[in-house]
Amino acid sequence: MGRGKRIDPRPELPLFASSGKHELVAEHVTQTFLDENGSEVWALDDFSLTVSGSEIVGIIGPSGCGKSTFLRLVVGLDEPLSGALSFDGETINGPSVARSMVFQNANLFEWLTVEENIAFGLHATHTYDKGKYKIPRLIEMMGLGGFERAYPPQISGGMASRCALARSFVLNPSLICFDEPLSALDAFTRAALQDEILAMQTIAHTSMILVTHDIEEAVYLCDRVVVMTPRPGRTKGELTIDLPHPRDRVSPEFVNRRRQLLAMLDDSESVSV
């Protein structure tokens, strides 16, 4: 079923070529760090998660429970202490264009224009000539028209987030990890960008993992939400959000899912709904 409102304006040139048949498998992942005093910080404990096809899976949990730690393992920025992570059957042992990440602060390159930021991945992978047709289309789809040559300090926070989204899609990733990508935005911009994420996902069939502190955002976007325990992060419970899109944020079904997630976060016992 289509989730978003927009369609690709020129489908004859593939903006995205994702088959939608992806699988992330994380099994029994444990991660520790040393703090500034040399003491061990146990961030993740026996955490397992599978994300398949064009699923959007949310992860919520208390601050410090290991959500960002997990995303860094998925995109190959770190290695786990124990456990295994694979994507499409191959062990994850470093970064790949198939798995991209969008951070809380848009993390744009300030010395590059909007257009150049979006094109960055194409240059980095020496595929600019082949893929440059995507740039104006991503700019159009993300509503950044007229700001192509602006530098990050000259655009709003919402525009910066749109630019970061476009940048994350340009290499046609199979999986995107979102680490609270919209948390710095006002409610209005945030709601608009949630719809953009759904629209892009409808076209690209990308698997998505969304870390968020916003329960409403999780219910609005996700097919499934995993609730984590306080550190060390383990799976506390999981809720399937089987509501059709577009979702009505004030419908009794929507409000009920929010209530269920809040109860799962509050309850000290393990919960599965």
Ligand SMILES: Nc1ncnc2c1ncn2[C@@H]1O[C@H](COP(=O)(O)OP(=O)(O)OP(=O)(O)O)[C@@H](O)[C@H]1O
């Ligand atoms: N590179 C690091 N060195 C030392 N400790 C780290 C490192 N990265 C994370 N930690 C610690 O691991 C724990 C989990 O951190 P993480 O950033 O994954 O939490 P989080 O769930 O994303 O929290 P938040 O919701 O606040 O973003 C925290 O106690 C953090 O201090």
Ligand SMILES: [Mg+2]
């Ligand atoms: Mg975090």
